[in-house]
Amino acid sequence: MDLHSFFQWLEATGGSVAIRESTMMYPLIETTHVLTLCLFLGLVAMLDLRLIGIGLRGVPVSEVAAKLLPWALFGFVLMSISGALLFYSGPLKAANNIFFRIKLIMILLTGVNALLFHLTIHKRVASWDTDPIPPPRARMAGYLSLVLWSGVVICGRMQAYNWFN
Amino acid sequence: MSFINLANFQWLEATWLGTAVRQSLWLFPVIECIHLLALSLLGGAVLVVDMRLLGIGLKNQPAPELTHKVHPWLIGALLTSIVTGILMFLSEAVKCYYSPPFWYKMTALILATAFALTWRKKVATSDPGRISPLLVKLTAVVSVALWFGVAFSGRWIAFY
Numbered sequence: 001m002d003l004h005s006f007f008q009w010l011e012a013t014g015g016s017v018a019i020r021e022s023t024m025m026y027p028l029i030e031t032t033h034v035l036t037l038c039l040f041l042g043l044v045a046m047l048d049l050r051l052i053g054i055g056l057r058g059v060p061v062s063e064v065a066a067k068l069l070p071w072a073l074f075g076f077v078l079m080s081i082s083g084a085l086l087f088y089s090g091p092l093k094a095a096n097n098i099f100f101r102i103k104l105i106m107i108l109l110t111g112v113n114a115l116l117f118h119l120t121i122h123k124r125v126a127s128w129d130t131d132p133i134p135p136p137r138a139r140m141a142g143y144l145s146l147v148l149w150s151g152v153v154i155c156g157r158m159q160a161y162n163w164f165n
Numbered sequence: 166m167s168f169i170n171l172a173n174f175q176w177l178e179a180t181w182l183g184t185a186v187r188q189s190l191w192l193f194p195v196i197e198c199i200h201l202l203a204l205s206l207l208g209g210a211v212l213v214v215d216m217r218l219l220g221i222g223l224k225n226q227p228a229p230e231l232t233h234k235v236h237p238w239l240i241g242a243l244l245t246s247i248v249t250g251i252l253m254f255l256s257e258a259v260k261c262y263y264s265p266p267f268w269y270k271m272t273a274l275i276l277a278t279a280f281a282l283t284w285r286k287k288v289a290t291s292d293p294g295r296i297s298p299l300l301v302k303l304t305a306v307v308s309v310a311l312w313f314g315v316a317f318s319g320r321w322i323a324f325y
Contacts, residue, residue: 031320037201038208038316046209049238056213056234059226067223071216153205154198161194 007091019089026089033082040075041149043068051142053133060129061138065122098164103155110148117141174262183255193256200249204316207242210235211281211312214289218305232289243278266321273318277311 001009010016019025049055050064087094094100121137128134134142177183186192214232216222223231254261261267288296288304 027321027324031317034201034320035313035316037205038312039212041205042207042209042212044209045206046213046235055238056231058230058234059223063223063225067225068213071212071222150202153201157198157201158194 010091029085036075036078043072048142048145062125099155099159106151113144174258178258186256196249203242203245210239215305229290266318269318273314
């Protein structure tokens with residue numbers, strides 16, 4: 001079964017129809033998706049601003065990461081679940097939307113950026129933990145995270161406008 | 166309040182700015198995106214301090230210092246949200262006039278902003294131990310609840 005027929009099948013399942021045709025469920029899932037943005041992206045942005053050297057100065061980077069990222073991760077899980085449900089309610093429409101495709105690629109890139117950060121410069125965080133302005137590699141990770149996640153939010157919002165479809 | 170009537174909202178919608186946003190294909194979506202990004206930042210700035218007051222998150226940092234460090238971001242994000250919000254409002258003022266979530270949101274926004282700039286700021290920046298721990302935690306819960314109300318009802322303007 002190719003991806004297109006799989007999405008066709010998915011769209012015809014009871015759950016997908018139920019969300020799509022409900023009056024309350026769809027808005028509630030969407031609201032959850034948007035509100036968890038504050039929890040997830042809000043806290044990630046606080047870490048990014050610290051990495052860039054313009055926010056939470058004086059708070060050790062390792063402390064910001066250790067104390068805020070678990071909560072951000074919790075937000076990410078809620079976002080992913082609500083996002084998956086939104087996709088489930090109309091897989092074909094989403095999959096064919098250019099903004100949705102760009103959004104998925106950008107989410108992947110944020111993952112690569114975070115992974116590289118934690119595997120490289122963050123491993124040596126002890127040597128620059130309290131620097132008001134972290135080293136270039138850390139600042140770059142902060143900028144990239146902010147830009148990519150902003151792109152994800154913008155694509156997610158633009159998806160609803162159905163331009164270019 | 167006498168200035169809240171349909172005629173005034175119709176006038177607002179007919180202003181040059183309201184018309185420009187409404188008639189443009191891309192202006193509203195772009196403003197909306199900025200509104201969402203500012204909302205994320207606002208959420209982060211609010212949560213970092215409220216979590217601290219609740220004894221979670223950056224709990225090793227003194228609350229007053231943390232509050233001062235985050236305050237410019239909170240104000241910046243709030244102002245950006247308000248400016249972009251006004252632009253979107255102008256483009257559909259009459260729809261907002263008839264939308265219950267819009268009025269819930271405005272009420273929650275006024276309460277949340279007033280609370281953040283007065284009582285919560287006082288609690289968050291006062292010396293540790295001067296205010297009872299229960300009251301500190303209650304302040305954080307009220308703050309999160311009010312901002313939650315703003316964002317939640319804001320999203321529902323699109324639905325009702």
